[in-house]
Amino acid sequence: MGSxxxxxxxxxxxxxxxxxxxxxxxxxxxEQGVAVDFTEKSDLSSSAARTGLAVFLAVVGSLFALFxxxxxxxxxxxxxRDVPLPAILWLNxxxxxxxxxxxxxxxxxxxxxxxxxxxxxxLAAGVTALAFLSGQLLAWRQxxxxxxxxxxxxANAFFYVLTGIHGLxxxxxxxALGRTILRAWRGTTPERLQISVGLCATYWHFMxxxxxxxxxxxxxWAGNVIDICRQILS
Amino acid sequence: xxxxxxxxxxxxxxxxxxxxxxxxxxSWITKYVFSQDAKVIAIQYSLTALSVGLIALVLSWLMRLxxxxxxxxxxxxxxxxxxxxxxxxxxxxxxxxxxxxxxxxGNYLIPLMxxxxxxxxxxxxxxxxxxxxxxxxxxxxxxxxxxxxxxAGWTLYPPQAILxxxxxxxxxxxxxxxxxxxxxxxxxxxxxxxxxxxxxxxRARGMTLMRMPLTVWGIFTASFMALLAFPALFxxxxxxxxxxxxxxxxxxxxxVEMGQTLDRNGGSPLLFQHLFWFFGHPEVYIVALPAFxxxxxxISTHARRNIFGYRMMVWALLAIGALSFVxxxxxxxxxxxxxxxxxxxATTTLIIAIPTAIKVYNWVLTLWRGDIxxxxxxxxxxxFIVTFLNGGxxxxxxxxxxxxxxxxxxxxxxxxxxMVMGVAPILVIFGAIYHWYPKVTGRMLDDxxxxxxxxxxxxxxxxxxxxxxxxxxxxxxRRYYEIGEMSFVPLSAHTLNAFITIVxxxxxxxxxxxxxxxxxxxxxxxxxxxxxxxxxxxxxxxPETPPPHxxxxxxxxxxxxxxxxxxVPGAAEDYIPQNQPGTQSSAGMSHG
Numbered sequence: 079m080g081s082x083x084x085x086x087x088x089x090x091x092x093x094x095x096x097x098x099x100x101x102x103x104x105x106x107x108x109e110q111g112v113a114v115d116f117t118e119k120s121d122l123s124s125s126a127a128r129t130g131l132a133v134f135l136a137v138v139g140s141l142f143a144l145f146x147x148x149x150x151x152x153x154x155x156x157x158x159r160d161v162p163l164p165a166i167l168w169l170n171x172x173x174x175x176x177x178x179x180x181x182x183x184x185x186x187x188x189x190x191x192x193x194x195x196x197x198x199x200x201l202a203a204g205v206t207a208l209a210f211l212s213g214q215l216l217a218w219r220q221x222x223x224x225x226x227x228x229x230x231x232x233a234n235a236f237f238y239v240l241t242g243i244h245g246l247x248x249x250x251x252x253x254a255l256g257r258t259i260l261r262a263w264r265g266t267t268p269e270r271l272q273i274s275v276g277l278c279a280t281y282w283h284f285m286x287x288x289x290x291x292x293x294x295x296x297x298x299w300a301g302n303v304i305d306i307c308r309q310i311l312s
Numbered sequence: 313x314x315x316x317x318x319x320x321x322x323x324x325x326x327x328x329x330x331x332x333x334x335x336x337x338x339s340w341i342t343k344y345v346f347s348q349d350a351k352v353i354a355i356q357y358s359l360t361a362l363s364v365g366l367i368a369l370v371l372s373w374l375m376r377l378x379x380x381x382x383x384x385x386x387x388x389x390x391x392x393x394x395x396x397x398x399x400x401x402x403x404x405x406x407x408x409x410x411x412x413x414x415x416x417x418g419n420y421l422i423p424l425m426x427x428x429x430x431x432x433x434x435x436x437x438x439x440x441x442x443x444x445x446x447x448x449x450x451x452x453x454x455x456x457x458x459x460x461x462x463x464a465g466w467t468l469y470p471p472q473a474i475l476x477x478x479x480x481x482x483x484x485x486x487x488x489x490x491x492x493x494x495x496x497x498x499x500x501x502x503x504x505x506x507x508x509x510x511x512x513x514x515r516a517r518g519m520t521l522m523r524m525p526l527t528v529w530g531i532f533t534a535s536f537m538a539l540l541a542f543p544a545l546f547x548x549x550x551x552x553x554x555x556x557x558x559x560x561x562x563x564x565x566x567x568v569e570m571g572q573t574l575d576r577n578g579g580s581p582l583l584f585q586h587l588f589w590f591f592g593h594p595e596v597y598i599v600a601l602p603a604f605x606x607x608x609x610x611i612s613t614h615a616r617r618n619i620f621g622y623r624m625m626v627w628a629l630l631a632i633g634a635l636s637f638v639x640x641x642x643x644x645x646x647x648x649x650x651x652x653x654x655x656x657x658a659t660t661t662l663i664i665a666i667p668t669a670i671k672v673y674n675w676v677l678t679l680w681r682g683d684i685x686x687x688x689x690x691x692x693x694x695x696f697i698v699t700f701l702n703g704g705x706x707x708x709x710x711x712x713x714x715x716x717x718x719x720x721x722x723x724x725x726x727x728x729x730x731m732v733m734g735v736a737p738i739l740v741i742f743g744a745i746y747h748w749y750p751k752v753t754g755r756m757l758d759d760x761x762x763x764x765x766x767x768x769x770x771x772x773x774x775x776x777x778x779x780x781x782x783x784x785x786x787x788x789x790r791r792y793y794e795i796g797e798m799s800f801v802p803l804s805a806h807t808l809n810a811f812i813t814i815v816x817x818x819x820x821x822x823x824x825x826x827x828x829x830x831x832x833x834x835x836x837x838x839x840x841x842x843x844x845x846x847x848x849x850x851x852x853x854x855p856e857t858p859p860p861h862x863x864x865x866x867x868x869x870x871x872x873x874x875x876x877x878x879x880v881p882g883a884a885e886d887y888i889p890q891n892q893p894g895t896q897s898s899a900g901m902s903h904g
Contacts, residue, residue: 079586086540086637097630100521106622106874110894112518126432126513133508133539137501141543144590148547148583152562157578229559232578239554 080150085143089136124273131277135284138247142288145243146295149236161237163297164220170213171293177206178286181255181279188268188275196268200259200275203282207252214245240292244285251281337861346442348434349861350419353441355752357415360441361408364448366827368403369820371396380813382794390793391479394463397791399455401466402489405595406496407448409737413602414500414538415444417744418507418531420752424851425528427516427869427891429862431506440506443499450492459483465791467592470563470584474556476570486556490549497542497549507535516850518871522626523890525849525875526619529626530605533633534598541594541637548587555579585647589640596733597636600700601629603740604671607693609875610743611675613847614690615682616886618876621674628667635664645716654713661711665704672701683879683886688762689845692743695770696736703732706781721791724784727777735773742769742826749830750844754857755837761829765822772819779808846887849875853889 152158184199218238226234258274294300337343347353375396378388388396419437423430431437454461463479464472464486476482480489511524511532551562563584564576612619619625641649641657675697684690706728709715719725742765749757784790787800795801843852855865869891877888
């Protein structure tokens with residue numbers, strides 16, 4: 079259960095840092111009036127959406143950390159046979175990086191009000207993300223054809239489950255991205271799209287990070303890290 | 313007396329929160345069925361959860377009938393008994409307690425108590441309820457599925473949960489259970505995001521975190537914990553579903569079933585236990601922390617005294633929330649793990665007793681020299697303190713490995729967790745319903761019926777569960793369909809079991825009186841007015857009762873003080889609402 083504990087420790091540090099700035103040491107029974115340090119929120123809906131996404135990413139992070147904990151525990155058992163990674167995964171990884179870069183570009187374009195660059199960035203991100211997902215499906219077919227079936231070994235099962243869950247999360251992101259693209263094409267101005275594009279970009283970077291962690295674990299590079307995590311508690 | 317900066321005291325202009333952000337309902341369907349109003353959603357959540365609770369109550373009756381009078385009720389065979397146990401446990405823990413505290417009270421109280429017009433994502437909030445409702449339908453559907461619901465025990469331990477010897481293991485039961493849990497978690501995540509983000513972003517002007525009532529702190533902390541802990545159950549459910557439906561071996565070891573070697577190998581049943589309890593232990597506190605918060609407010613209001621040690625109460629809530637993530641393996645002392653881990657988990661388990669004890673002391677010190685009004689909500693709150701203390705003390709026994717190992721499979725454990733996680737939170741739920749019912753409906757619940765309900769429930773719960781500790785110490789095993797003839801179980805144990813069953817039937821019946829009261833008072837209850845308990849928190853200061861969609865009319869309130877200005881010396885009334893601008897006389901005198 080190492081990786082989930084590492085993840086939660088990280089969250090705990092963030093939470094303590096955040097709480098320390100929220101006046102948890104204050105003495106509310108001595109203070110009256112509208113608190114001095116209360117800053118007016120200029121735009122409630124955008125800050126709520128950002129906070130909402132941040133909390134949601136914490137949930138998704140916890141989900142994947144738990145899957146990795148299970149992976150680390152399960153892989154010690156003697157029946158484990160590693161899966162050779164299909165070469166197409168490298169191409170897919172490249173696609174996902176491109177997708178993330180494109181969205182970052184779109185975010186910048188939205189901030190600077192460049193409508194054409196924004197549309198281009200959004201579309202490129204969507205296309206590359208779709209390419210990533212189809213690449214993942216090809217990787218599944220390839221493994222299946224080589225006889226690495228879901229039920230034949232837990233290493234295979236973990237490969238399918240981890241990539242599948244990651245793919246589903248990206249698919250959910252694509253729905254949000256698709257709606258943003260539609261709005262852009264219907265003539266919503268870049269300023270009004272700024273929040274949506276920013277949220278999509280953050281989510282994309284996070285899913286890229288998750289994918290890189292998953293890839294390093296599936297490829298076995300993270301072996302040492304997993305060993306350390308496992309020694310914390312298993 | 314401390315110097316207080318008075319410079320900024322005084323009416324401030326109302327914060328400019330636009331009304332147009334809210335989606336206003338246009339028809340009966342959007343107002344009462346697919347409503348985006350947190351208060352309507354709260355009532356939907358509560359009624360659904362209470363209905364599930366009634367089903368689970370009947371299941372417990374059936375179990376008790378079998379335990380008290382084995383062999384008399386022939387329609388309860390061993391399979392049915394295990395199905396009753398499983399469904400009773402899972403329903404009560406997840407679909408009743410979690411849904412009521414977070415979905416019910418969270419939805420109703422968070423926006424009102426922090427001075428918001430609604431949750432920050434009303435549409436997602438609506439989806440959250442309907443997905444929860446779907447999860448309940450799937451769960452209840454398993455009663456009618458071929459083979460009936462799963463009988464794997466509420467912990468659903470593999471491998472037995474998905475083998476043919478267990479009811480529902482090779483039928484629909486376990487699949488429906490796992491799918492229902494996954495759907496529930498998805499729905500809860502939507503709701504939980506709302507509760508957390510509304511507290512973070514939706515607070516009224518002047519409502520700093522440290523001015524929030526402890527109810528909000530409790531629900532907020534618990535929602536955050538639930539968001540992080542439920543994924544563990546989700547992961548376990550996904551992997552078990554794969555094992556059951558697609559033949560993988562995440563949890564399934566090489567195994568012989570009914571004389572046939574199955575095509576599985578190498579899986580780890582222990583892995584599931586880790587995942588399950590990584591969710592399961594925080595779940596105890598996901599239920600307990602909202603209860604802690606609500607009880608703090610009930611006690612403070614009905615003892616007319618500010619809560620003792622408010623900051624300590626907040627810190628203790630946060631500490632319990634954080635610690636509860638590193639104690640899960642104390643549910644697994646008998647799973648054969650490394651003794652050093654047992655030592656580690658025993659230590660962390662006992663450390664949790666410290667912040668919990670702080671809370672109990674602070675409740676008692678709040679009551680000290682208070683002007684205690686023994687009305688129904690207060691009675692339930694006081695009963696909670698006693699009950700939680702009782703259950704917590706037996707927890708100290710079970711937290712130690714050497715004591716836990718012999719007791720682990722006995723009725724002592726059943727008695728312990730029913731005291732601490734069953735009776736205690738339910739008492740708070742009742743107290744809270746009696747307390748906030750006037751705000752929801754504009755009418756008081758009937759007092760006489762309430763007092764009958766309280767005394768029978770409270771005394772009955774002790775008559776049920778105290779003897780059960782004793783049975784456990786004698787060695788009467790839990791999970792058994794019937795005890796049969798065991799040399800160490802004397803005849804008196806059977807008499808005691810029959811006694812417990814009769815009390816359980818009576819206590820269960822009294823809950824029907826409570827349900828009757830809920831509906832009867834809707835029409836015939838005494839009109840309550842806006843603030844019948846003369847309480848300080850914002851939900852009692854709404855311009856209309858029950859509050860309409862949008863809660864506050866034209867202006868959202870501005871908050872000038874903390875939530876506990878009761879019996880402030882020199883003040884005209886014995887309570888000062890949070891949205892009342894400062895008065896010279898009361899400043900800084902209220903610290904107890």
